[in-house]
Amino acid sequence: MPRSRLLLAAVTTLAITAASLVMTTQVASANEYYNSIESASASNVDWMSRVPGDTTLDKLSVPGTHDSLALCGYSGTGGDSCDPVTTSITKTQENHGYSGQTLTTQFNAGIRALDIRVRVDKGDAGMSFTVHHGTYYQWANFTDVLTKARDFLAAHPRETILLHLKAECTGETGSCNDADGYGNDEWRLKTLRSYLEGKAYTGDGDTSVPATNWSNLFWTPSVTGTDQADTPKLSETRGKIVLTTFRGVRGGIYGGYGLKIPYPGGGSNEEWVQDDYQVDDISDINDKWEKVRTHMRRANGVWDLSRPGEKQHVYQPNSMYVNYTSGSGSGAHPFTVAGGTPTANGVNEFLIQCLHNTDGRCPEFYPGRDDKFGGEPSMARTGVVMMDFPGGGLIDELVKRNRTAP
16 A cells, blocks of 8 residues: 555544544653654764775665654644644654754764655746655755755765655645646656756746756766666765665656665665555554564575575675665554554664664574574674664664774
């Protein structure tokens, strides 16, 4: 089911069933793994500067945010008075300010991978992208995203930001609509190109007016529009945004942009990307965690004999893996899946237990594991981990997994 329909189903359920609303909106307290991003170590602000430049991006453990600017549901002008029902199913990150200001908090905490969902807009200044989650505008534009990234990278030029970009608007009930007459791949691609070419299309064919040219902010091979790039070394991308992918509204990958792996143009990314976001109910959170855990095994060449096919899976140490810990459904909201409830653990807690090697959460990565586990002896990397409401301690643990220069 597309995310837009998932959102609509959740809204409908909440509106009709008050008991469901009470059950699913018990908010977990902030702690080291959930909803405490500002508690991350101050040293995370430049953690990549301590990683050797010859490290390819696929060898990193990268903290990221899913739907990085999803902060509000239905709201008044400027994001005031976010409606609690629609916000509870829409919001995926702590709100530290609109117009992209929340990204500055994320960057300072160590987040280096963004997930930005865009709508094609037609305004007085021409065609542009606005940031949405489903039908709801998130009080930010793509220029805000680029501005905050530029300012951060200017202050911390040895860092790199990975950008996952997706067209959000299907035009279906529960989703947004691109500007009337511009909801097609041609205009989505032209609008992206306009940021890279220093112009804004007026919406009348190829007619354009001058605008800010953002091309120098990007690692050039990731935005050629003709070829996808091989995974670069960190030294090649310091101070730049690496566009990892630009995906269409149905998840298809636009060729010519991003990296060949994990997002092959015109192909499937299921080998390298785990993004099974359907979590129908609180009781399904454990299943979501197991999908995250399985993908971590795949990224590290570890297998579980009790799971058919894992041992035969080819280990690809030179491929980038992306692992979404996020999920939601009519009976489980993003904050519930991430933070849990008073009676159920959330995925963020499972993940930090795994990284701490506690509670028997993922023994396959540590000494003394059961004989049913095989392959590589340890967790060499987590890959890119895209999270909802990450806590500062969880971000710290991911950052610690990276190899630093002597």
